Each structure stands twice: as C-alpha cells, then as structure tokens.
Amino acid sequence: MRIFRWPHWRRSHAILNGENASPHLIIAQHNMNATLTWPEFLSQAKQFLDISQQLNDSWQLYKKDDEEPNSFLKYTQKIKCKANDELINVEYHIVYSVSYQVPMLYFQAHRSDGRLLDLEATWSVFMPDASRTDLYEMLTQMEHPVLFRPFMALHPCRTCEILAQFGKQSRNLVLTFISIYGPYVKLSLANAYGLYIEENERSID
Amino acid sequence: MSDKKILQFAPFESFVSPTFWHKLAELKLDYDRLSDTARSIFGHYTNRKASGCLLEVDYSAYNSEAQPPKFSHAAVGHIYNKNTIEEFKTLDKTALLADEGRQLLADMSSGRALNDASLLTRFFVLSFADLKCHSYYYWFAFPCPLTPILQLLNDPIKLKALPNCDACVDAIRTLPAEAQNFFVLYADEGANVCEARSLSAALSQFDEQQAEHYYYCFADPSEYENPAWLMRNYVALLLQQCPTLVGKPLKFLGLRYDQQLQLDNSLIWHVSQAEACNYAQLQFVGWEANRNGKMGPRMANMRDSMDPAKLAENSINLNLKLMKWRLVPDLNLNILAETKCLLFGAGTLGCAVARNLLSWGFKHITLLDSGKVGYSNPVRQSLYTHADAVAGNRMKASTAAAHLLEINPSAVTKGYVLEIPMPGHTIGEALRAQTTQHLQLIEQQLQAHDVIFLLTDSRESRWLPTLLGAAHEKIVINAALGFDSYLVMRHGGTREPVGDSPKDIAGLKCIAGQQLGCYFCNDVTAPGNSLKDRTLDQQCTVTRPGVSNIAASYAVELLVALLQHPQRELAPAYYANSRAGQHLETPQLPEGLLGILPHSIRGMLCNYENILPATQKFAQCIACSQRVLAAYRSEGHEFLFKTFETAKYLEDLTGISEFKRLNSEIIEFDDDQFDMSENED
Secondary structure (H helix, E strand, C coil): CCCCCCCHHHHHHHHHCCCCCCHHHHHHHHCCCCCCCHHHHHHHHHHHHHHHHHCCCCCEEEECCCCCCCEEEEEEEEEECCCCCCEEEEEEEEEEECCCCEEEEEEEEECCCCCECCHHHHHHHHCCCCCHHHHHHHEEEEECCCCCCEEEEECHHHHHHHHHHHCCCCCCHHHHHHHHHHHHHCCCCCHHHHHHHHHHHHHHC | CCCCEECCCECCEEEECHHHHHHHHHHHHHHHCCCCCCEEEEEEEECECCCCCEEEECHHHHCCCCCCCCCEEEEEEEEEEECCHHHHHHCCHHHHHHHHHHHHHHHHHCCHHHHCHHHHCEEEEEEEEECCCCEEEEEEEEEEECCCCCEECCCCEEHHHCCCHHHHHHHHHCCCHHHCCEEEEEEECCCCEEEEECHHHHHHCCCHHHHCCEEEEEECCCCCCCCECHHHHHHHHHHHHCHHHCCCCEEEEEECECCCCCCCCCEEEEEECCCCCCHHHCCEEEECECCCCCECCEEEECHHHHCHHHHHHHHHHHHHHHHHHCCCCCCCHHHHHHCEEEEECCCHHHHHHHHHHHHCCCCEEEEEECCECCCCCCCCCCCCCHHHHHHCCCEHHHHHHHHHHHHCCCCEEEEEECCCCCCCCCCCHHHHHHHHHHHHHHHHHHHHCCEEEECCCCCHHHHHHHHHHHHCCCEEEEEEECCCEEEEEECCCCCCCCCCCCCCCCCEEEECHHHECCCCCCCCCCCCCCCCCCCHHHHCCCCCHHHHHHHHHHHHHHHHHHHHCCCHHHCCEEEECHHHHCCCCCCCCCCECCECCCCEEEEECCCCEEECCCCECCCCCCCCCHHHHHHHHHHCHHHHHHHHHCCHHHHHHHCHHHHHHHCHHHCCCCHHHCCCCCCCC
16 A cells, blocks of 8 residues: 655645635535644654654654643754855754644744844745745744744644645654645655655555 | 875854854853853764855853764864953954964874864854844854875775775774764775774874775765865874874875765875974964955844844734734735824823734834822723832833833833823913923924824813824824713824815715814813812713723724725715615725724713714814814914913804804704714715
C-alpha cells in the first residue's frame, strides 16, 4: 500500500491559494478525522523525531514543560536570499494548535547581525510572487503559543481540510503536514522521509 | 609547475543569533553593570552542508562550557563589551588583536592547543551595547599569526578521488563527532593501514617517517574552494610544534559533510611553507570586514525584537491587522494611528473612551480634567486604582495619561489639569487671569488635535468645546448619559464641503454633513448653571454603570467609522422617513466601510433599544450658529467672558429669547407623535 505520495504538496497548492470556490463548503465536505489530539500530536512528533535521527537529520524536540501544547519540533537552516545573496538563518517550529487541533508551522528568520526579518521582508524572501491579499491569508505574524513572542506563521484555518484530503491514510499526520506546508517556506524534507515510512508500512503489511 | 600558486583562506563570517544580544543585555544589566572586563564566550561552526564560512554565536555562548549544536564544533573566544561608544571607538584595535594573538600563540607553545584543539578556532568580539536604544555596535575578529605564505603544490583534490577513500572514511568515523575538529589521519596505502590519531598523540611524539603518510584533518566550515580561516592557525601550530616540516610537502584534509552525512566533497590541499617563521616577532591579522567590505564595526538595531514597547506595538497592530485579513480588507489603520484625540473629561466616559481608542490603535490621546481621583472613582473609571485615590493628590487628567502609557507604552498621552469655563458660571476678578490662561491652553490644545470628545458630566461644560470645535473645524464627538439612557452624536462639520452633494436615495431622507446639528441645536435655552439648586443625586451623574461603557464604545466606533469615510465629518446622515415607511418597504441605508454612519445614537437600557435620529443645524443655535461663531471670531475672549457672566447674553445674541416666547406653547411634545427624525425640510 502506498501511503505517502509526494506530489501531494503540489496539488495542495491550489487549495492553499484559495482557488476553490467556497472555503466553508470544502470544510463541510472534508472535515473528518484529520485533526489530532494533543497526545496524538506528541507521539507522532516523537516518531518523526526518531525518523529524523535515523536519517541523520537535525530536527529537535523542544519541551518547555509537560503541559499541552508546550512541546514542539524545531529545525534550523540557512537560506540564501535570491535578491541580494544575503544569508539568513531560519528557525522552524511545528507547534500543536489547541484551537484547530492540527499542527501549525511557526518560523522566524534573522540576518547575520541578529536582526529579525519583519513581515514584509519575510514575504519578499519566502513568497515574492504572491499577491498581498493572498499573503495575509497564508503567511502572517502571530503570537507563538509556547514562547509568547511574535512569530511568522502559516495560517491553520485550512490545515484540517488539506490533511483530510491528502493525509487521510497517513499514519503520521505531523510528517504529512511538514511535507505539505514546509515547501511554502523553503522547508523541504528529504525524500528519504517518505521512503522510510513506506518501507516501514510495507514491512508491517 | 612553473606558476606558483599561493593557498588562500576563506575568512570567517560572523553570524549572530538575536539570542546572543538578548543574553548580553541581560548579563550587562544584571551582572556586569559597570565592569567591562573581558568575558569568555564560545562560538560554533558546522562542516555539514556549510553555507559561506560562518562562525556563529547565540545565547549559549556565555555558558561556562561550550555546547555546540549537533554537527557543529566549538570555537573559543572573548567578548570585550565597553561601557561607552567612545571607549568602543577609541580602543586600540591593533593592540587588542596583538594581545589576543599572543594568547593564541601561548596556547600553541604551551601545548594546551594540542589537548584542546578548539583553542585553534579563535575569535573575539569588541562591542558596545546601547541598551536604551537596543543598538549593538560590534566588531568580530578571528586572530591569526601573519605566517609566511603557503604554496599550493597542486589543485585541491576531492577525498573520494583517493584510491583508499573508503578506508580513510572508516577511520575518520571511528572518532567521536566532537573529536573531529582537528586530528591526524595516518594513511599508509602501501601497508594498507589507515587510522585516525589525536593531535597530541601524533605531534607530541612526532615521527618523521610516519609523517609522510599524515593527512592533517580538520572540520572545514567553508563552502568555497578555499579552506576555512581556521586552517591558518592549524598550520602555525603544526610548524611550531614540528619545525622540521618547514619546506616539506604537507597534506591537509578539510572535512565537509553533506546532508546525507557523506564526506565525498571533502578537499585535500597539498601545501608547503618554504620559510620558517619567527615566532618571537609575529604580527596578527583577523578583523572582520563589515557589510560594505571595509574594515570597520557593524551595528545591529534590535529594537523590533527587544524593545517591549515596540513588541507591544507590533502585537497590537497585529491584532488590528487581522481585521484586514478577510473582514475589512480596506480598513485604513494608519489614519487611526495618526489621528490626535482631545478628551474633555477624564471621568467614567473619558476613561472608557481612552481605552477604546487604544484598542483601535489610536496613539495620540490628550485628556483635560480638573478633578482629583476620589475613593468612589476607581470602580467605575477604568483608568484609576484604589492606590490613586489613597494618594489623595492625584489629578485625573495626569493620572489617566500615565496609566494609558502603562497600558500601551508606545502611545503619546498627555493630561492637563484645568477648569472648562462655562456659560452662566460667573468668574470673579480674582480668577480672571487663571481662566484666561486655561482658555489659551484649551484653544491651543484644540488646534493641535483632530478630534474633540465631549465627555464631561454637565451640559454647560460642553458649550465652550462645542463652539471651539466648530470654530476650528474639528471633528466633534459627543457622549452624554442619563440614568439609563445615553446619547452619542457627531457634530455637523464646519469645513467647506468638497466634492458632490450627497446622493438622493428614494424613500430616505438625507442631511449633508455640514448641515448636521450639534448638541445644542435642539435646545431653545442657553445652558445655565445646572449645578445650582440641585441635590447631590441630581448633581452627580447617577447612571446605571453599563451606560457609560456602552456610550463610550459607540462614541469611539462612530469616530472610527467616520474616519474611514472619504468625507469624514462631512459624511451625510441618511435616515428612514418613518411615516412613508409604514406603506413602503424602507430602502437600505447606504453603508460605508464599517456600516451606516448615523448622526446620533440615542439608546436606553430599560428596553435595550437604540434609535438613530438625524437633526439639522439650528440657525439660532447658541453654540454653533454663524452669529455665535462670528462673535467669537471678532471678539475672542471678551465675548467668552460675557457669556460666562450670564447665559442670557447668548439667548439674546442668537435671538432664541424671542423664539422661546413665540413658541412656548409647542414645547410640550406628545410622546406618540414624537418623530425622532424631526426637522423635516
């Protein structure tokens, strides 16, 4: 059985951009079973971390305390801005959203002198071609639910519906989530993640 | 090779995490204070999927032991954080670099660097932290002795090109990650031996025979063809420990891991240093160039992420900006941030209005009030606390302004303690000078603001600001309370109208913005001394507590809607003709960005109802009519003092004394016939 198909994120693009007619309609159709409880999120995040360690990737699990939702997955990488060749550091957090019951992607980028990129700069680095209205709907600043500081975030209001469409059979929605949402902010998982899950599922079957 | 190539190094580029500055600020404030002695710090660099040639620092730099992240190695350094920008500027940079260089050299010659190779990756930071402005001036240096040139014997080759590559990689992998920063690989192809050795093992019992098979390995954070800067110190250590290597060919292996943790891209440089080095008379290099490629310091302004006021401001704006997402994409928040509001009265209404203004992102708020905070105030007047009352001498205007700043430190708030002169409240000779002073202050403040809020507790105290608001063409928002009723209204504009006259809509009546009445336009009596002959419950505004919050919210929401309208206070007010409405379906009132824009909102709590009457200007109004405005313009304070003397003066001036006499019989309304949409034309 194939559980993890990579072209998913490409197809989900249309949905993220709101090209489907009515968001309410879609939610009504697909609202089922793509949400996660906090324990489910935590155990899938830990599973993801295991895979990452097997693959020698550098994801980490940050734990503030045992409370919901105070643990999140963390990843850091350097990106070269196309516009001026400037190197920036981006820190990604996969945090559990209590209100939407789905994973959420928060991130923050800083320059070599420590200055953070503001919303405008973040837009121009990560989504140079999108229109302003689309940007407001997708990528904006929000308060980080664990750190209580403003972070950039991808809006979670359609995550459930997207996960329902593409991750229905996935045993790890956290991994599915990262693979679908990550590429919008230059966070790409190695193909090995998909293969790894596939291998393991095959051996289970 | 005829043309001699010289090996060049990729200089380190400093890469600072914001947390490095956060921690520095904390240490400076809580521990170092005035001390500016050097602090030991740690940096780190990675040779996995390296970008540029970075040396990074973050909050962990100040820990007592190095804690490099996974796939990274430690670098050892100091921070010299100076107390003033002058010290930062005038410090002898050459001397500092030489001093750091000598420390490095001492670590080499003492053999310490052999046991702890991270001492070879050296850096230091000269800094000045302007904690008030959240600005950090800094300059990194990566000290390195100016040793004789290294000749490159041939082009660098990749590790995977070695015939015994696999054996080398296997040998390297036997070392724990943290020992892979500097080590020696003994690879004798002929004897089929390959093993990794620590620096101390390989160099302290140096064997020249074996050295022919040595690869001097190091974790190479450079992504370029050139090895990272730290190799310079490596070479210096090597030739200092083993001087016989001068002039001999040496093999350096820069380890570079890729994403899959493979070493395929690692590079090998064959080099040779022809001249010996005089370690006694060494010069040092290593200051980092700034962004413009010049030798000089850098400055990072961290205000956006460190100043709590700026953080609050960003978060507040964030909340408001969310409205623009879907609900009101065309909402203009800048207008609100720029509009200056002057509040007459800092009581129940004043406090509530001010807080609502902050919620909407208004930043300029000035309050005028003459009262002190009393014991009964804090429960209803949301900007005061019991402590303010206990203090006994806190004036409402200034206390409210201060507390607004506590709520939003980026607001610009002021409070002035003054009496608002009122018609019919005679001013004695003794107080005349003070009143003149207050009048001047009021006029001056009024001119400096865009919006006037009338939030006092008596009718007559609203007269002067109504008149001044009209005379200076300001937006005037008025809120008044009864026991369980309230009135919120916008006064008609006095600006010269621009653009088209309002559009006619069948079934709706319309009053142009400049034709709308003021608070006094419906009155046929001048305000007198309403505090005279009143019992306490009549004097104080005795109201149901919710009324003031409701009215204050309406007042601010009405202003916001008005400011979003292209004509602002000249926006027309439409209202349904109630009589016609009985036969026909009432058409929709035209809506602006935030819905309809009524002239006034009258509501009561006893039945939870609002009505939205619109009324026209009254030609004989005692506050906004042409005659009154003309008298104020020509006579100024003289005229005002006459009205303070007796309110009758105003009634005579406008002619309402006459009007009152003629119409006295129709003053009594029958409730059933009372049409709130009065003044039909």
